[in-house]
Amino acid sequence: xxxxxxxxxxxxxxxxxxxxxxxxxxxxxxxxxxxxxxxxxxxxxxxxxxxxxxxxxxxxxxxxxxxxxxxxxxxxxxxxxxxxxxxxxxxxxxxxxxxxxxxxxxxxxxxxxxxxxxxxxxxxxxxxxxxxxxxxxxxxxxxxxxxxxxxxxxxxxxxxxxxxxxxxxxxxxxxxxxxxxxxxxxxxxxxxxxxxxxxxxxxxxxxxxxxxxxxxxxxxxxxxxxxxxxxxxxxxxxxxxxxxxxxxxxxxxxxxxxxxxxxxxxxxxxxxxxxxxxxxxxxxxxxxxxxxxxxxxxxxxxxxxxxxxxxxxxxxxxxxxxxxxxxxxxxxxxxxxxxxxxxxxxxxxxxxxxxxxxxxxxxxxxxxxxxxxxxxxxxxxxxxxxxxxxxxxxxxxxxxxxxxxxxxxxxxxxxxxxxxxxxxxxxxxxxxxxxxxxxxxxxxxx
Amino acid sequence: xxxxxxxxxxxxxxxxxxxxxxxxxxxxxxxxxxxxxxxxxxxxxxxxxxxxxxxxxxxxxxxxxxxxxxxxxxxxxxxxxxxxxxxxxxxxxxxxxxxxxxxxxxxxxxxxxxxxxxxxxxxxxxxxxxxxxxxxxxxxxxxxxxxxxxxxxxxxxxxxxxxxxxxxxxxxxxxxxxxxxxxxxxxxxxxxxxxxxxxxxxxxxxxxxxxxxxxxxxxxxxxxxxxxxxxxxxxxxxxxxxxxxxxxxxxxxxxxxxxxxxxxxxxxxxxxxxxxxxxxxxxxxxxxxxxxxxxxxxxxxxxxxxxxxxxxxxxxxxxxxxxxxxxxxxxxxxxxxx
Numbered sequence: 176x177x178x179x180x181x182x183x184x185x186x187x188x189x190x191x192x193x194x195x196x197x198x199x200x201x202x203x204x205x206x207x208x209x210x211x212x213x214x215x216x217x218x219x220x221x222x223x224x225x226x227x228x229x230x231x232x233x234x235x236x237x238x239x240x241x242x243x244x245x246x247x248x249x250x251x252x253x254x255x256x257x258x259x260x261x262x263x264x265x266x267x268x269x270x271x272x273x274x275x276x277x278x279x280x281x282x283x284x285x286x287x288x289x290x291x292x293x294x295x296x297x298x299x300x301x302x303x304x305x306x307x308x309x310x311x312x313x314x315x316x317x318x319x320x321x322x323x324x325x326x327x328x329x330x331x332x333x334x335x336x337x338x339x340x341x342x343x344x345x346x347x348x349x350x351x352x353x354x355x356x357x358x359x360x361x362x363x364x365x366x367x368x369x370x371x372x373x374x375x376x377x378x379x380x381x382x383x384x385x386x387x388x389x390x391x392x393x394x395x396x397x398x399x400x401x402x403x404x405x406x407x408x409x410x411x412x413x414x415x416x417x418x419x420x421x422x423x424x425x426x427x428x429x430x431x432x433x434x435x436x437x438x439x440x441x442x443x444x445x446x447x448x449x450x451x452x453x454x455x456x457x458x459x460x461x462x463x464x465x466x467x468x469x470x471x472x473x474x475x476x477x478x479x480x481x482x483x484x485x486x487x488x489x490x491x492x493x494x495x496x497x498x499x500x501x502x503x504x505x506x507x508x509x510x511x512x513x514x515x516x517x518x519x520x521x522x523x524x525x526x527x528x529x530x531x532x533x534x535x536x537x538x539x540x541x542x543x544x545x546x547x548x549x550x551x552x553x554x555x556x557x558x559x560x561x562x563x564x565x566x567x568x569x570x571x572x573x574x575x576x577x578x579x580x581x582x583x584x585x586x587x588x589x590x591x592x593x594x595x596x597x598x599x600x601x602x603x604x605x606x607x608x609x610x611x612x613x614x615x616x617x618x619x620x621x
Numbered sequence: 622x623x624x625x626x627x628x629x630x631x632x633x634x635x636x637x638x639x640x641x642x643x644x645x646x647x648x649x650x651x652x653x654x655x656x657x658x659x660x661x662x663x664x665x666x667x668x669x670x671x672x673x674x675x676x677x678x679x680x681x682x683x684x685x686x687x688x689x690x691x692x693x694x695x696x697x698x699x700x701x702x703x704x705x706x707x708x709x710x711x712x713x714x715x716x717x718x719x720x721x722x723x724x725x726x727x728x729x730x731x732x733x734x735x736x737x738x739x740x741x742x743x744x745x746x747x748x749x750x751x752x753x754x755x756x757x758x759x760x761x762x763x764x765x766x767x768x769x770x771x772x773x774x775x776x777x778x779x780x781x782x783x784x785x786x787x788x789x790x791x792x793x794x795x796x797x798x799x800x801x802x803x804x805x806x807x808x809x810x811x812x813x814x815x816x817x818x819x820x821x822x823x824x825x826x827x828x829x830x831x832x833x834x835x836x837x838x839x840x841x842x843x844x845x846x847x848x849x850x851x852x853x854x855x856x857x858x859x860x861x862x863x864x865x866x867x868x869x870x871x872x873x874x875x876x877x878x879x880x881x882x883x884x885x886x887x888x889x890x891x892x893x894x895x896x897x898x899x900x901x902x903x904x905x906x907x908x909x910x911x912x913x914x915x916x917x918x919x920x921x922x923x924x925x926x927x928x929x930x931x932x933x934x935x936x937x938x939x940x941x942x943x944x945x946x947x948x949x950x951x952x953x954x955x956x957x958x959x
Contacts, residue, residue, distance in 0.1 A: 238725030241681055242718035248685050249714050252692060256703030260696045264917045267693030268924050274682065274689050275932040281678040282939045286946060293946075293953075306939075343924045570771050571707045584715050588722050595726045 179568035182254040185578045187550070189247045191543060192585045196240030198542050201315045201360070202367025203233050204284075206395065208304040213394070215301055220612055221387045224605065225394075227291065229371065232596055234288060239592050241281075246581070254574065258557050258567030261338075265331055266321045268343040273317035280310025312360060319359045323351035325558050326549075327420050333561065350420050354413040361406040362545065366538040368399035369504060373535030378605075380528040387605050392531070396511050399534075403505040410501065411465065418466040421559070422475035424552040427486040428494040429462055430455075434476040438462040443495055446488055486552045493548035500541035504534055624922045625912045628694035629905075631929055633898045635690055639683035640894065641799065641887060646680045647745035648800020649673055650720070652823065654742020657735060664815040668808045670728070671954055676943065677724055681717065693925050697915035701906050702755060705764055705774045709754040716751065720744040749792040757785045760846055761907030784838070784845045791834040795890070798827035802870070802886045806879035811954040817879075824874055824882075832867055835893065846907065852900035859896035863889050 207229045214222030252259045283306040294300045330346030332339050375391035417425040425431070430441050430452050440462045444455025460470040467474075477485055507530060514522040521527055553559055557567040653669045656662040692699045702710075720741055727737030758764065758774065763782070765775045779785050801823035808816035839860070842850040853860070870885035903911040916922070947953055 235725055237678070239722050241678060242721040245681055245685055245717060245721075246714045249688060249710055252688075252699040252703035253707045253710055254703075256700040259692055259699035259703065263692045263696030263699055264921055267689075267696070267917065267921055268928060270689050271693050271925055271928055272932075274686050275928070275935065278679070278682045278686070278932075279935060279939060281682055282936075282943055285676060285678055286943060290946065338918065341918050341920045343921055569704055569707065571704060571773065573707055577707065577711045580711065580715060584718055588718065591722060591726055 177565075178570055178572065178574045179565045181574040181578050182568045183564065185574060185581060186247075186250065186254055187547075188578070188582060188585065189243060189250055190546070190550075192589065193240065193243040193247055194542060194546055195539060196236050196243060197315075198363045198366050198539070199233070199236045199370065200240045201311045201363040202365075203229060203236075203371070204304065204308045204311050205364060206367060206371055206398070207233065208301075208308055209398070210394065211301050211304060215297060220609065221390050224387065224608060224612070225391055228600070228605070228608075230288060231599065234284070235592060235596055235599070237284065239588050243585075243588070244277075254569050255557065255567045256569050258562060261562060261567075262325070262558060264338055265328070265341065265343070265346045266324050269317040269320045269324075269347045273314045273321075276310050276313035276317060278310075280307050280314065283307050283310065315359055315363065316356050319356045320347050320349070320352045323355045324349050325556075326355075326553055327351040328558050328561055351416065354409060354416045357409040358406065358413050358545075361402050361409050362542060365399060365402035365406050365504070366535070366542055368395045368402060369508075369538040370535035371395045372399055373532050376528050376531035376534075380525060380532055385605060387609070393515060396508050396515075396531075399504070400508040400512055403501070403508055407501060407505060410498075414465050415467075418474060421553070423477065423480045423484055424486055424490070424549075425466070426475060426477045426480065427488055427552060428490050428548065430488060430491050431462065431474060432476045432478050434473060434479045436463060436471040436473045438466075438472075438474040440465065441491075446491070450488075484555065486554050490548050490552045493544040493551070496544035497541045497548060500537050500544070504538060504541075507531070507534060624919065624926070625903075625916045627926060628916065628922060629898075629912050631926070632687060632690050632694060633895065635683060635687035637891060637894050639680075639687055640890065642676075642680045642683055643749075644796040644799040645803045646673065646677060646800075647749060647796045648798075649804060650724075650741040650745035651797065652742075652800065652804065652820075654739045654745075656819075657738060661819065664819055665804075665808075668804060668811055668813055668816045668954075671811075672804070672807055672948070673724075673728075676947065677721070679940075679943070681721060684717075690925070690929075694917055694922065695905060695910075695912065695915040696917055697910055698905055701764075701772070701910055702758070704772055705758060706755055708774070709751050713748055713751040716744045716748045720748065746793055746796070749796050750789045753788050753792040754779070754785075757782075757788050759904075759906050760784075760849065760901075761904075761909075762845065764906075764909070782845075784841045787834055787838050787841055791831070791838060794827055794830040794834060798824065798831045799886060799890065801827055802874070802879075802883045805874070806883045807948075807954065809877075809879040810949075810951060821874065821879075825871075828867070828871060832864070849901055849907070852902070853897070856896045856900050859892055859899075863892040863896065866892060 207226050210222045210229065211226035213219065214224075214226060283303050287300070287303040287307060290300055290303070324346055327350045328346070329349050330342040330344070372392055372395040375388045375395065378385070378388040379392065414425065417428075429438075430444075430446055430450075431438060432450060437460055439457040439459050441452060442456040442458065444452050446452055462474055463470055463472040466472055511522055511531070513519075555563050555565075557564045649669045649672065652665060653662070656665050723737045723740045723744075727741065757779070763775050763779050763785075764772055765778075766772055801820050805817060805820035805824050808820055839850075839853055842853060866885045866889035870882045870889060873879075873882035873885060901907070903913060905912055905915055917925075
């Protein structure tokens, strides 16, 4: 194997670890803000404590997000020097802005954490969360626009290998950007909601029926439903986008070989060596409807695309995993809300609570599957239409060694995060903290 | 002033910003760990923790800032430095990752774990060493071309070069000097006499090796890169000025003016740092890359400078807020739980 293969694996490894923490990093601040705001508005200690405890766990994940983010920022140039040399002239602007957004977030997160009870007016403390939420969303926006550029490059003209007529804003606001950014943001909020819901559900499932956990669960599930629906809607738009700009990715995801109208949507199944689809569920017309909102719309098939530009057909599985989990979680949260409204006791059953416990990890799996789908799906390109992955990679022979080193590092980081987070909350349960708060209030009242 | 010069000046500013904040941070981590070993930890613990906790994240961003800006303004550096520095920079990333996450684990998670603190200290002194390889390589003389036309780092030349080791040594001792000087000031604001006494002593201890290695490097440059040596000589008055600031800072330290003493330390490094930067003009990587042939297209350069100015308008007030709340805030430094 060559350096390019190892560079791909190392980048995939770094990004797969980073995206766990990045998704939490983008999604969770909004929940801290909602809980903090509800706490202040209703004078409810439970919500304030929620905000405090979420924020505490959040810092750990931000820390690991920062270091893995630094790793990928530097690895881009270390592993893909030719690509960065070329693309640096086109996407430096969003990269630079991303750092600003992140800087902004880091500053205010630091202030927020260390100023509980330092402001006379508690609302001022709450206001510190606004730059945190905005900074997190903005950095997601800018960095996703860079990724979108790699999928649909524009804003320059290539004349004999020389770049001319460069328009940084056009490069940033490329065709893939709106759907990508929207999908990244909505799915991050959705995932964060389910992760926080999982935590609350875990305590309820274990038989702790404290009102604190019930409040947390119903708050996060409500928001989860909203963002699940939003994610699905944006996902639909992303499908339409793919059909227009990256038909090869959609065709590979759907194992769609013949260009035809009335195209069926292929779910699950396996692909034989002769490219026959077996054991799949076919939903007639669905792909045409998905792409053209019309049952007889013509969808480009892989046979009409030169074979050297076909993405690996494997991405079908990633696509299925993502969509299945997305649909399942939407149904789950919808059912929960209806049941809550109609007072069905089934949502208090141990079985249902267990389903809720699995929702957060499932959402994270969907995030991973979605990114693998989109990234593997643009092979063989690193910059679609302009530079292949092999052309962008480093020629250093030391990449395999670095792959091992980073794998060990990430193992330590992930295990460490798990251990620290578990210990942090296990040793200091909600009841103990609420008691402490009450004791302080009692002594102040005296 | 050409737009290339503006570009490199902006980047040099980021790098200098990183050198100062990271030095304070690395040094603080080192003192924090070394006092555990020497049994003086209780004296410095609270001062260091109170400074580090709210700002540790910001330090890392300075580095990414410099790095992203470098690729933005000078995309060709991505090719040269990226290809050559795979191993040293990967080592830095790994150390930075361990350091950052273990700090968070130790501070926000399980409080006061000795292993985390020691790890934080040790990685803190190794990072400047591994990062300074980038600076050493940019001097030229450590990159060789292979038979197949690839470029790679000449590790043998690097590890056997006294010049390279002097730079690494300078990065180590100056980290400890800058940090001790800042922490002396910080403990004087906190009115923490024990910590102040210790950090004042550390400042004295690390000041002399710093200035001696710095002078030594200028002399060594004569054999390493004569062109750059002459560049340094032509700016002798800047380095003389830097030396005057060094003497001033020690004098103020003796007088008990710790805030001013630290300001003169920063000035000393700023002048020397900019002097060094100007003296190597116009090379980014001697002799392969100058700031002119590695520069990005003009449109992007102007876009970056515009964003940079807008970004500063946002950052400076925010940094001022951090400063007011945590660094200049007496009640916070003195009391308050970490």
